[in-house]
Each structure stands twice: as C-alpha cells, then as structure tokens.
Amino acid sequence: MLNTSGRIAAMRKHGKTVFCDISDSTGRIQLFINKKNLDDTGWELLGKLDLGDIIWVSGSLFVTRTGELSVRVVSLVLLVKAVRPVPVVKTDAEGHVHDAVSDPDFIYRHRALDLMLNETSRNRFIARSRIITAVRSYLDSDGFLEVETPVLQQIYGGAAADPFVSHYNSMDDQCYLRIATELYLKRLVTGGIHRVYEIGKDFRNEGVDRTHSPEFTQLELYEAWTDYEGMMSRFESIVQAAAQAAGVGPVVHYAGHDIDLTPPFKRISFVPALHEKSGEKLFEWSTERLSGLVSSLGLGDGINERPALLDKLFDHYVTPGIIQPSFVIDYPVELSPLAKQKADDPGITERFEAFIAGLELANAFSEQNDPVYQRKVLEDQAAQSQHRKGVVDNEFLYALEVGMPPAGGLGIGVDRLVMILTGAASIRDTILFPYLRREQ
C-alpha cells in the first residue's frame, strides 16, 4: 500500500475503469481506478475531476497487462481544484507533442503554466540551476571566495552602460542599480581576498533583444598573481564544468552549428582579424574616415569616438563569423580602459572577449593596477562623459593607490552561457520572469 499525490496530467475513461496519469517534480505515474475498488464518494469525486487538479491517492503498485507500472487506487482525495482550465498537451506514440503552449507572450507571462506543461522549458531551468551550482563548486574548490557587493550604488562603473536610476528616501540620495561588480571586487583583491567572485544581477538601462535583457546574471571573478592568460584557462574550465552539469558536450548543437567545447579555444587577434575580414587596414584609418564607413554601412550616424567605431566595425565584420569557442585578443587600449597594457606594446591590452556561436560570452583582462595611469584614464573618460561629468570612483582608485596585486579578471554572461548549453534561441528563455511591457 502506498500513498502519493500529484497533478492530473491525463485521464482516459473507460466506463467503470479509468486510467489517470498524475505527475509531480519527481515524475509521472499511471493510476488504475476501478469502480469496484473505490467507495461511492471516491467514484463520484472522480467524475468531477479535471486535468490540472491535484489529488492524493492510496493503493497498491502493480503492472498492467500492457506493462505499465500503475497504482491500483483504493482511496482518492482532492487536494487542490484547478478552477481555471489548464491547457492540455499530449504526446503521441512517435513523440510528437500536440497543442503545446507556445505563444511566447503567454509563456513569459504565465511561466507557471509553461513550466507545468513544457518539458523543454522545465528542463532548461533545471539545467540553469545546475550550471550555476557547478560553476560555484568549481570556483569554491579552487579557493575562490564568493562575496556580495552593493546593488545600490552612489557611483556606478565597471562598464559602459546606462544605469537604472533610483532614489533613497531616507538619505534623500540619488542612487543607481549596478551595471557591473568590477570596481568593488577589485577592492577586495587589494584587501587580500586574492581569489574572489560574485554571481549576481547587473542592470543596464538599454534595449531588449534576443541576447540582451535589462537585468541579467553575470559572474565576475578576480584572481591575484595571474593575468588574462590565466583567465582563458578559467573560462575554458568553467565552460567544461557548466556543460557537464547541463549534461551536454563536448559538442553542442546550437543555431544550426555543431560547437566543440573542447579546450583549448582558438585565439583571434583583434586588429589582424578586423583587417582580414574587412579587407581594409581599418586600424590605420583616420577617425573621420572610420565614422564615414560606419555611417555608410548603416551601423550608426554621428559616431566620432574611435573606440566605439572600431568596436562597431569589429562587431560587423568579425563577430558573426566566430562560431567555435574563441578568444578575441589584443584589444586596442582605447577600447579597454580598465585593462593593463602589454609590456611591449602600450597600444594593445592584455584582454580577451570570448565568443561562441557569434555570441559574446565573456570579457577578461589583466587588471590595470597602475593607480596613476588608471586615474588618468578614468578622469579623462569622466571629463568627456555627458551624463557623469567629472564623476570618478575615488574609492576604487584609493584601493589601487594602496596597491592591488597583479590580477586577472573575468566576467561571464551566465544567461548566454545557459543559452548555448540548453539550445535557447532567446535570452528570455533562460530567465524565469523576463521584463515585459505592462498588460493594458
């Protein structure tokens, strides 16, 4: 005799015999319900049950003549009535799913139904959780300390993005939701936490598309006594651990490509790749000429900042073709204000961005720890900024001035990693409750 409960997923009535499938997070089992095994109350209740109702049953296990493990029900209790109709999804003998709830608007707004009915979605979020657990486990076992830094910040930084602005009533103070954790985590490296990481939400006040969400989960890690080469190894290891946790790899199929996650990943040098793919020596062009090209390619008008132009052209010519896991290295210094320059070429930084399937998954560099140089870069940047004229994070610079050990830093877009590993076409499919416009 056993007791179990679950949500009614299917019901096949045959007069005085009824087959009913119930499911919970541990699985699905068939109930064999026969009038002769139930009292009248139970039998009467059975007639009123709908798909989606949650019931409790007791009975004995047996195998039907078609070989299916079932519960011969002797007692039946309604635990929860589904007062709103639950859509019916059926899977036929060939495994084809019929009437799957697929309207994206419906799925994002009614995630409860999506998870209840769509196995793909349910499995994706389970995989996401396991991926994050595996990444934590990898870092923890290698001596990294997980920390939490402020989400509410008086000075935001660590990335070039517009913030969400808020207001703290009690102190009558304007504050911002963080756009990155970088500048706080580096203070911890100075403080002697030489292996440190945070997994958390960053918020960027920008448009939404297939690969961007206004709130997204980022892993940032910092490690003293290493550099961007060390971060490449970390990235490769993290991808390995994540893929294993997701139950995929070493080759994953994504967006029509077979992607081999086996390290080492390819390295692509920024300027040569840009020159090769564009067929022009763009890096030697004047800013005015670059601006004209960007404009004529329809990539944006009126842009006259050299870093932005180069970045845009790189994204246009090179990025889409990077399918296999690759590190783009040797970024021009103008694109990388927080990165350390190469000893033998101050125009190039010790930095990489990691790409898979044309998606930017990570950004990393040997951290700039020269306080004089860093202050100059940030102050110059602040002087040019329209929104934050003259605002510099002096506490961050103070930490550099005290002396930050040489360190590598790595930021990984967790949602995008989950996309690749779970075959999600949109970042929204990896976020349980993506931001949607209000319903009228």
Place this chain on the structure above:
RNA sequence: GGGCCGCUAGCUCAGUUGGCAGAGCAUCUGACUUUUAAUCAGAGGGUCGGGGGUUCAAUCCCCCCGCGGCUCACCA
C-alpha cells in the same frame, strides 16, 4: 525608436474577392471494466487584441492605439 510579421473558443490553429464564425484537443451529457494523443454519440462555448473609418454589411479593407515576435538602431 524604425521596418516586417502576428493577435480568431481554455490550448493549438484554419477561415472569409467583405455576406449568420470553423476544426482538433479541453469542457458538459450519454455509452464503454486494462487504456495510454483511448474510442463512439450528442451539447455548450467567441466583443475574431482595443478604438475609429469606409460600406447595405467588416474578423476580413483603411487609420490610430495596445501587446508580442523577428530584425535594425542603441548596447566596454
């Protein structure tokens, strides 16, 4: 923000050169004691995203709006 596409029953979708709104599943009634997309017979179910316009007549054509998707722009 621009362009394109979509919005019809609880779910998935048809549909009409503009003429009473359709199917499958779900729901309700009935039949059926080993089924598994159960089957069979019958029934109910709609502001055709919202508003305006054209028309004898609009779910369909036109305009405005809403929501969503793709895409471009924005995006260290």
